[in-house]
Amino acid sequence: MTTNSDGLMTVREAAEVLKIHPGSLYRLCAKRGVLFYRIPGVGLRFRPSDLERFIDRAKRTKKDLGAIVGNQN
Helix, strand or coil, rough: CCCCCCCCCCCHHHHHHCCHHHHHHHHHCCCCCCCCCEECEEEEECCCCHHHHHHHHHCCCCHHHHHHCCCCC
């Protein structure tokens, strides 16, 4: 897992961790399915620990990420 100097991940990096398309991650954020940080002038950023928590929650509920996100690209 890669992080920037501030410890946060970009949309592309976070999407790679979740194994989904960046567009799907934006949809997931719109549904408030995963915690994100909106940094003015920079965009959305994600903490690795929040992504891990999301993955663990998805595993516990026995749903795959595709079902949570909706349509896959």
